[in-house]
Amino acid sequence: MNDRLKIFANGNFLKLWAGHGISTFGDMITFIAIPAIVYNLTGSKTALSLSVLVRVIPVLLIGPFAGALVDRWNRKNIMIWSDLLRAMLTLALILTPDKYLLSSIYVVVFLKSLIGIFFNPAFNSSIPAIIKKEDLMSANSVFGVSAYILQFVSPLVGGALITDFDPRLVLMIDMVSFIVSAAAVYFIEIPEHSESMRKLVTPGLLIRDILDGLKFMFNSKTLTIIMITTMITQFGQGFISPLWLPYVIEGLHGTQEHFSRLVAMQGLGSVIGTTLILMLGIKKSKSYKQFYSFFTLMTGVTIFMQITTMNFNIFIIWGTLVGVFISGMGITNQTIMQHAAKQEVLGRVSSTMNIVNQGFMAFAVAIAGIMGDRLTTRTLFIMACSIWLVGCAIGAALMLFNKEAISDNQEEQMEAV
Numbered sequence: 449m450n451d452r453l454k455i456f457a458n459g460n461f462l463k464l465w466a467g468h469g470i471s472t473f474g475d476m477i478t479f480i481a482i483p484a485i486v487y488n489l490t491g492s493k494t495a496l497s498l499s500v501l502v503r504v505i506p507v508l509l510i511g512p513f514a515g516a517l518v519d520r521w522n523r524k525n526i527m528i529w530s531d532l533l534r535a536m537l538t539l540a541l542i543l544t545p546d547k548y549l550l551s552s553i554y555v556v557v558f559l560k561s562l563i564g565i566f567f568n569p570a571f572n573s574s575i576p577a578i579i580k581k582e583d584l585m586s587a588n589s590v591f592g593v594s595a596y597i598l599q600f601v602s603p604l605v606g607g608a609l610i611t612d613f614d615p616r617l618v619l620m621i622d623m624v625s626f627i628v629s630a631a632a633v634y635f636i637e638i639p640e641h642s643e644s645m646r647k648l649v650t651p652g653l654l655i656r657d658i659l660d661g662l663k664f665m666f667n668s669k670t671l672t673i674i675m676i677t678t679m680i681t682q683f684g685q686g687f688i689s690p691l692w693l694p695y696v697i698e699g700l701h702g703t704q705e706h707f708s709r710l711v712a713m714q715g716l717g718s719v720i721g722t723t724l725i726l727m728l729g730i731k732k733s734k735s736y737k738q739f740y741s742f743f744t745l746m747t748g749v750t751i752f753m754q755i756t757t758m759n760f761n762i763f764i765i766w767g768t769l770v771g772v773f774i775s776g777m778g779i780t781n782q783t784i785m786q787h788a789a790k791q792e793v794l795g796r797v798s799s800t801m802n803i804v805n806q807g808f809m810a811f812a813v814a815i816a817g818i819m820g821d822r823l824t825t826r827t828l829f830i831m832a833c834s835i836w837l838v839g840c841a842i843g844a845a846l847m848l849f850n851k852e853a854i855s856d857n858q859e860e861q862m863e864a865v
Contacts (some may be wrong), residue, residue: 455587460578460636467632468571469594471531474625475672476602476715477609479710481618482553483693489550497813500689503556504810506562509804514565515799516657523570523577523795524638530567530632534560538623542616569798574638576786576794584786586780587737589726596775661796668737669852670737670788671797674781675804677744677843682805684835686812687828695825700760713764724772725779736784736854741844743776748840752833777840785853 454463486499518526537556544552579587609618665671696702696710725739750769757763789797812832 455579455583455590458578460638461587463544463632463636464574464578465590465594467636468591469598470625470632470825471629472595473602474596474622476598476711477504477605477618478622480602480711481609481615482557484704485615486548486553487693494695495550496691498559500686500813501810503561504557504806504813505808506558507565508810509682510562510565511854514659515569515796515802516570517709518573518795518799519565519657519661521573522640524633524636525565526570527574527633528630530563530570531626531633533563535623535626535630537563538619538626542619542623563643565799565802569795570804572782572786572798573579573794574636578636581663581787585779585783586726588782588786589722591718592722592775592779593726596715596722596771598715600712600715600719602712648776656798656820661793661800664793665797665800668788669850670784670847670854673843673846673850674785675801675838676846678801679808680839680842681748681836683808683812684832684839686809687815687832687835689813691817691828691832693823695829698758699824699826699829700758700763702760710764710767713768717768718775719771721772721775722779726775736780737847737850738788740784741777742760743773743780743850744840744847745844747777748837748844751840752837755770755830755833784854 450841482499483496489495500775517718537559541549541552541556575587575591609615609621667676693704693707696707697704700706701708721743750766750773753768754763754766757766785797785801786794
């Protein structure tokens with residue numbers, strides 16, 4: 449069997465991959481539905497910013513504790529219950545009367561984000577638990593290819609459903625996807641943590657775990673570089689997230705359908721990027737940093753180039769290229785983290801990165817919410833793309849000149865903790 453595809457002989461990987469793909473499909477069509485519902489109800493960019501902000505707040509409040517708990521609790525059970533609870537919340541939103549729909553969206557988005565804080569680090573730390581280290585890049589690429597294929601297809605499906613049917617139909621699909629994902633995870637065999645890690649969790653032990661995780665990260669130059677890059681780029685992303693739909697409509701004179709096409713084409717670009725990485729079959733950890741630097745720099749360049757045109761057809765070309773490079777950036781980022789962090793701290797590392805990601809994005813979202821109805825969307829979009837370019841350039845340069853080994857220093861770092 450081709451070395452790059454031998455992971456498909458791993459039954460646990462296949463189940464996790466299937467569940468992840470189905471859940472991603474539901475998430476992506478909901479990604480189209482929620483902004484459309486909020487914008488149609490209010491016509492306000494501030495309301496859109498709030499819908500993003502309520503998703504971020506839980507990450508900042510309990511993110512550190514979630515990562516520490518994932519490193520001790522049963523990861524399989526965490527993923528199953530997270531999926532089932534989010535399915536129940538989605539059902540509640542489906543049954544909500546129209547006059548309470550807007551406020552209910554904010555509440556449900558908040559609670560689903562709260563639950564997702566536990567699911568994401570459990571999922572990320574489960575991958576290296578069932579996949580050999582040398583196959584992680586291939587595994588992450590396969591996850592990426594399927595996710596981005598769905599990112600291409602889902603907006604087209606979601607856009608058509610929203611146009612021709614009640615948006616609640618989209619939410620119903622999302623609900624079913626959570627249930628199917630939970631069923632797939634149920635049949636996966638994921639090794640439990642060591643006996644010492646499964647001891648009764650006390651507040652003091654939890655705080656110590658959080659501090660140990662942070663110490664581990666700051667002892668790693670590689671993880672610190674990824675954190676710095678994330679801080680800057682996600683601050684830029686915070687301006688884009690709530691204003692992407694208004695920018696297409698007001699700045700590019702497009703429609704809801706144009707927005708769906710843009711998301712789909714970025715997904716197509718991401719399919720190309722992840723397929724390229726899978727075909728390259730990168731296995732040497734020494735190559736990861738070079739590929740990370742290349743994809744990161746090109747992500748910043750292509751995002752920045754979007755501000756050079758007001759023509760939607762040209763804009764969508766740049767958007768497709770953004771997908772190509774940002775997917776490569778994400779996969780190499782994820783693989784480097786999985787190599788640089790041991791199983792005992794991977795949940796905390798993943799959670800901390802998510803906190804940094806969401807925290808800096810939330811800061812920018814708050815600014816965008818205050819300024820969104822005062823400044824033009826183009827002004828904010830130019831600011832966002834410029835910040836992305838600066839962050840990507842800094843991250844690419846730091847990683848390229850980073851002399852720290854990705855895998856070989858793990859034991860020393862654990863001893864330091």
